[in-house]
Amino acid sequence: MGDMSGLSKFKENLLNLKNSFLASFLRSGRLTSDKSKASVMFNNFFLHIQGVKTHINTLRPTYTFGLGLITFFLFVIVVLSGVLLMIYYHPSVEEAYNKIKDIIYVVFGGRLLRNIHKWSGEGMIVFMILHMARVFYTGSYKKGREFNWVIGVVLMILVFGLNLSGYMLPWDQLAYWALLIVANIIQSPKEITDSLGITQYFDIGGFFKELFLGGTVAGQESLTRVYLLHVWLLPLFLFIFLAVHFWRIRKDGGLTKPDEFERVEGDLSYVSPPEKKGGLFPTYKTYGLMELAHGRTPAVDKDVENTVLSWPNLLLAELAVFMLTLAGVLVYAYYVDAPLKELANPLIPENPAKAPWYFLGLQELLSYSAFMGGVGLPGLALLGLALIPYLDREQEYVGIWFSNRQGRIVALQAFVVGTIVNIGILVFVVNLGWFRDWWPNVPQMLITLVNPGNIWVAFMIAWSAMVMKRTGSTRMGAIALFTMFLVSYVIFTAMGTYFRGPNWEFFWSKSQWPIH
Amino acid sequence: MLSRFYLSLLLLSGLVFIAFITLATYRELTPEWKKYQAEYREMLIKNAKDEAAREKARRIKIEQQQIYLAGLKRVDRCMNCHIGVDNPLMADAKVPFKQHSGDYLKNHPPDKFGCTICHNGQGRATNKKEAHGKGRDTHWDFPILPFKYIQNSCAQCHDYETLRHKGGEMVVKGERLFREKGCKGCHKVNGIGGDLGKALDGIGSQPIAYFPMRHVVGEQTTYNWLKQHYLDPRAIVPDSEMRVFLTEEESDLLTTYILTFRTTEVPREYRRIRYVPERRVDGESLYKMYCIACHSTGKVSVYDEILKRTIPAIMNPAFLKNADDGTLRKIIKEGRKGTQMTAWKSTAAGLTDGEINKLIRYITRERPDEAAEPFGFAEFKTDPKHGKELYDVRCALCHGEKGKGGKGALGINLTNPVVQKELDPEFLARTVRDGRSGTPMPPFGEEGLGLSDQDIADIVSYVRTLAQKK
Numbered sequence: 001m002g003d004m005s006g007l008s009k010f011k012e013n014l015l016n017l018k019n020s021f022l023a024s025f026l027r028s029g030r031l032t033s034d035k036s037k038a039s040v041m042f043n044n045f046f047l048h049i050q051g052v053k054t055h056i057n058t059l060r061p062t063y064t065f066g067l068g069l070i071t072f073f074l075f076v077i078v079v080l081s082g083v084l085l086m087i088y089y090h091p092s093v094e095e096a097y098n099k100i101k102d103i104i105y106v107v108f109g110g111r112l113l114r115n116i117h118k119w120s121g122e123g124m125i126v127f128m129i130l131h132m133a134r135v136f137y138t139g140s141y142k143k144g145r146e147f148n149w150v151i152g153v154v155l156m157i158l159v160f161g162l163n164l165s166g167y168m169l170p171w172d173q174l175a176y177w178a179l180l181i182v183a184n185i186i187q188s189p190k191e192i193t194d195s196l197g198i199t200q201y202f203d204i205g206g207f208f209k210e211l212f213l214g215g216t217v218a219g220q221e222s223l224t225r226v227y228l229l230h231v232w233l234l235p236l237f238l239f240i241f242l243a244v245h246f247w248r249i250r251k252d253g254g255l256t257k258p259d260e261f262e263r264v265e266g267d268l269s270y271v272s273p274p275e276k277k278g279g280l281f282p283t284y285k286t287y288g289l290m291e292l293a294h295g296r297t298p299a300v301d302k303d304v305e306n307t308v309l310s311w312p313n314l315l316l317a318e319l320a321v322f323m324l325t326l327a328g329v330l331v332y333a334y335y336v337d338a339p340l341k342e343l344a345n346p347l348i349p350e351n352p353a354k355a356p357w358y359f360l361g362l363q364e365l366l367s368y369s370a371f372m373g374g375v376g377l378p379g380l381a382l383l384g385l386a387l388i389p390y391l392d393r394e395q396e397y398v399g400i401w402f403s404n405r406q407g408r409i410v411a412l413q414a415f416v417v418g419t420i421v422n423i424g425i426l427v428f429v430v431n432l433g434w435f436r437d438w439w440p441n442v443p444q445m446l447i448t449l450v451n452p453g454n455i456w457v458a459f460m461i462a463w464s465a466m467v468m469k470r471t472g473s474t475r476m477g478a479i480a481l482f483t484m485f486l487v488s489y490v491i492f493t494a495m496g497t498y499f500r501g502p503n504w505e506f507f508w509s510k511s512q513w514p515i516h
Numbered sequence: 517m518l519s520r521f522y523l524s525l526l527l528l529s530g531l532v533f534i535a536f537i538t539l540a541t542y543r544e545l546t547p548e549w550k551k552y553q554a555e556y557r558e559m560l561i562k563n564a565k566d567e568a569a570r571e572k573a574r575r576i577k578i579e580q581q582q583i584y585l586a587g588l589k590r591v592d593r594c595m596n597c598h599i600g601v602d603n604p605l606m607a608d609a610k611v612p613f614k615q616h617s618g619d620y621l622k623n624h625p626p627d628k629f630g631c632t633i634c635h636n637g638q639g640r641a642t643n644k645k646e647a648h649g650k651g652r653d654t655h656w657d658f659p660i661l662p663f664k665y666i667q668n669s670c671a672q673c674h675d676y677e678t679l680r681h682k683g684g685e686m687v688v689k690g691e692r693l694f695r696e697k698g699c700k701g702c703h704k705v706n707g708i709g710g711d712l713g714k715a716l717d718g719i720g721s722q723p724i725a726y727f728p729m730r731h732v733v734g735e736q737t738t739y740n741w742l743k744q745h746y747l748d749p750r751a752i753v754p755d756s757e758m759r760v761f762l763t764e765e766e767s768d769l770l771t772t773y774i775l776t777f778r779t780t781e782v783p784r785e786y787r788r789i790r791y792v793p794e795r796r797v798d799g800e801s802l803y804k805m806y807c808i809a810c811h812s813t814g815k816v817s818v819y820d821e822i823l824k825r826t827i828p829a830i831m832n833p834a835f836l837k838n839a840d841d842g843t844l845r846k847i848i849k850e851g852r853k854g855t856q857m858t859a860w861k862s863t864a865a866g867l868t869d870g871e872i873n874k875l876i877r878y879i880t881r882e883r884p885d886e887a888a889e890p891f892g893f894a895e896f897k898t899d900p901k902h903g904k905e906l907y908d909v910r911c912a913l914c915h916g917e918k919g920k921g922g923k924g925a926l927g928i929n930l931t932n933p934v935v936q937k938e939l940d941p942e943f944l945a946r947t948v949r950d951g952r953s954g955t956p957m958p959p960f961g962e963e964g965l966g967l968s969d970q971d972i973a974d975i976v977s978y979v980r981t982l983a984q985k986k
Binding site for chain 2: 101
């Protein structure tokens with residue numbers, strides 16, 4: 001079109017801006033055909049971590065309950081709100097507390113923002129644990145996903161670390177005394193080295209405590225370290241491991257699904273089936289070359305029939321869960337203020353000085369034996385969790401909640417027996433005490449080895465071994481063990497949160513605490 | 517066709533989100549201080565004298581008020597609500613619009629002093645409850661000061677000579693009470709004072725958690741704790757040995773003064789303390805400062821329910837006749853181990869030798885001219901067994917079996933180390949012979965209840981065997 005002037009070309013481009021921009025953005029034209037809907041998924045940097053097609057099982061709300069997604073979205077919210085808080089926060093022992101006060105009182109929406117940050121952070125713990133339970137009970141740690149489960153355990157440690165480090169930043173009484181408790185947990189190997197009489201040569205607990213606090217007492221150096229952990233180091237690792245976590249799900253062909261998948265009538269309320277408009281191959285043969293690649297990625301055979309296009313099915317579901325998460329956090333943050341107590345004061349101990357709630361189970365164990373509660377049992381629990389996929393290698397029943405009828409019975413039994421025995425142990429300890437109360441001079445080593453926490457763990461292991469023997473299945477043993485682990489996490493945490501008062505003594509309710 | 521389930525979930529959550537974002541925005545846009553500022557502006561517009569003033573009032577912006585005080589390390593936002601505090605037109609307005617009373621702001625302009633330096637409260641907070649810091653759930657250690665205690669803040673910058681004449685009577689009176697009720701007999705301040713009670717340095721800066729609040733009536737504040745504790749120490753701290761007898765008004769005054777003991781100092785540029793030479797302290801003042809809380813007038817010896825022992829009458833002429841300055845000095849300097857009597861020497865409770873001498877001169881001012889007739893204890897050959905027989909009949913009624921005194925017993929506990937080791941038997945013998953007029957202790961000598969000197973010597977020798985078992 002040689003006769004068009006440059007100016008009229010410019011005008012035409014200007015008028016066409018919307019379409020040309022969208023076309024360049026989406027690169028697949030208008031999303032009318034299945035082909036364009038497919039290409040938008042793998043042409044987009046953010047979307048291509050997801051498959052072009054999604055299995056219907058994945059979209060059934062009752063399969064995942066969106067728990068992993070919720071945890072991820074909470075993380076997104078926590079990062080964004082955290083960056084906003086960083087604008088005002090200053091990690092100095094003189095200023096931190098005042099800055100929090102300013103955020104609450106004069107920053108527009110600051111109180112809400114802080115609440116959102118706090119509650120999404122703690123929400124991550126709740127939903128992460130629920131997500132772990134979902135993955136476990138549906139047997140989704142099997143068939144090539146073993147290592148991804150281990151990465152999940154690493155992510156769990158990071159999420160706990162992030163929450164804990166954030167708890168210390170306001171530098172109020174809660175922060176300061178939680179910092180000391182954590183420092184003491186870090187120091188707890190001293191109980192062992194003391195018992196062996198080698199502390200003066202090999203004080204590993206003391207070394208790590210000093211490394212963590214940046215000195216022998218909590219102060220500016222500790223706050224600086226905790227701050228760097230919270231805003232830089234831990235988030236960086238979380239990003240990396242999260243990316244690997246997602247990447248591996250994608251490489252493993254998306255979420256797990258039962259081998260024998262049956263579509264049911266109700267599925268149509270979650271998904272829109274592919275709009276197949278003729279073609280050379282029948283529906284279940286629509287895969288292209290890339291779908292024949294090595295590995296588990298593509299859905300083959302009849303499973304193709306059970307997949308739907310990710311655009312819009314999966315994206316809509318994700319958007320809905322994101323909105324649900326956002327609304328949930330907002331409503332909670334609107335009504336419940338994040339706590340902020342008096343300015344940190346090393347001379348006025350909180351009594352009881354309590355760790356944040358998600359560690360109160362550990363603190364309960366810590367009250368039996370510092371080493372076992374601080375290092376031994378949590379270390380054993382994490383190791384046990386990480387090893388589950390390697391010790392239970394049965395490949396059946398993947399993608400089915402509780403595997404089968406027997407699994408449901410085993411889980412229920414473990415739940416009931418675990419609850420009774422765990423509470424029984426606590427009742428015993430509260431009423432009768434332990435070795436130190438009966439024989440004041442008993443060697444510490446004996447208590448480290450034989451204490452209520454260890455006895456509970458030994459019981460869990462024995463019960464699960466018994467289940468394995470009876471059922472002849474490692475999966476059943478794992479279900480029993482994991483169920484009891486969850487039960488005791490909840491019970492010990494509730495014990496530490498609601499029933500422990502000053503000097504870690506038992507009280508039915510906080511209203512009975514001696515008012516100091 | 518989109519999934520109905522996820523679409524409705526998205527829409528519902530979206531609606532909830534929008535609703536709560538709206539609510540939150542509304543809440544942020546309408547803090548309570550904005551209502552006060554709007555009301556203030558209305559009042560100004562209504563009461564304006566002329567059109568110019570009215571126009572000026574109309575132009576007042578409703579905005580965040582804040583005084584940033586770098587030197588005091590404070591940020592005060594009180595004027596968000598107390599907006600008329602420096603406006604003379606608001607002299608008769610209601611709180612919070614009312615102008616500050618008196619002419620305090622003339623010499624203490626708010627932009628230099630702020631508010632919380634005198635009134636306490638949480639300057640950074642922007643709502644009433646948290647700014648006033650009332651209630652333990654606000655987690656603020658220094659709630660707004662009740663007006664009756666406000667003068668303690670004056671003493672941060674002003675000396676007591678100035679305060680006495682210029683509106684600081686209450687803290688001055690409180691200081692006087694502190695000096696004259698013998699508080700330092702048990703409490704150290706700056707390292708000087710007895711050690712039965714807690715040191716008082718920085719007590720006014722202590723967080724609320726420092727005080728056991730369980731039995732405090734009303735708001736759990738440091739102020740209420742102090743006051744109620746002066747009115748009845750054992751109602752607040754059940755096992756307290758504190759001897760304090762104050763009226764309601766005196767309790768308020770003392771509370772005002774005690775709150776001046778702070779750990780924080782305001783910067784020099786704020787202080788207006790004239791360093792007047794320290795007042796010469798005479799024996800009487802020293803007695804009031806350190807001794808009076810236990811010994812009161814010093815004339816009568818009575819069993820004290822609080823200290824669970826008999827407090828000796830140290831200004832009783834009969835006692836003074838018998839106790840020479842050396843004995844008194846020794847008791848005052850070393851104290852009496854096993855009793856509440858503090859060792860007052862400079863390395864312990866911190867009195868100088870000069871001050872102790874002044875005290876002795878004050879205590880002994882009514883000592884009779886003639887010294888007691890010597891007893892000559894050393895010349896007697898004593899028989900403790902005979903002494904015990906006499907003791908059980910004549911002495912045990914008041915001093916208890918084996919000299920242990922006891923609840924309700926009139927006499928002092930004789931087993932304490934001072935009677936046993938430090939006091940001269942001669943002194944004891946004279947006391948038994950001559951008695952202590954003004955106390956229940958009668959003279960047992962031949963001119964009194966008729967014991968022979970030999971009998972008395974035997975009793976003393978028996979008493980000296982009653983040493984406290986460890």
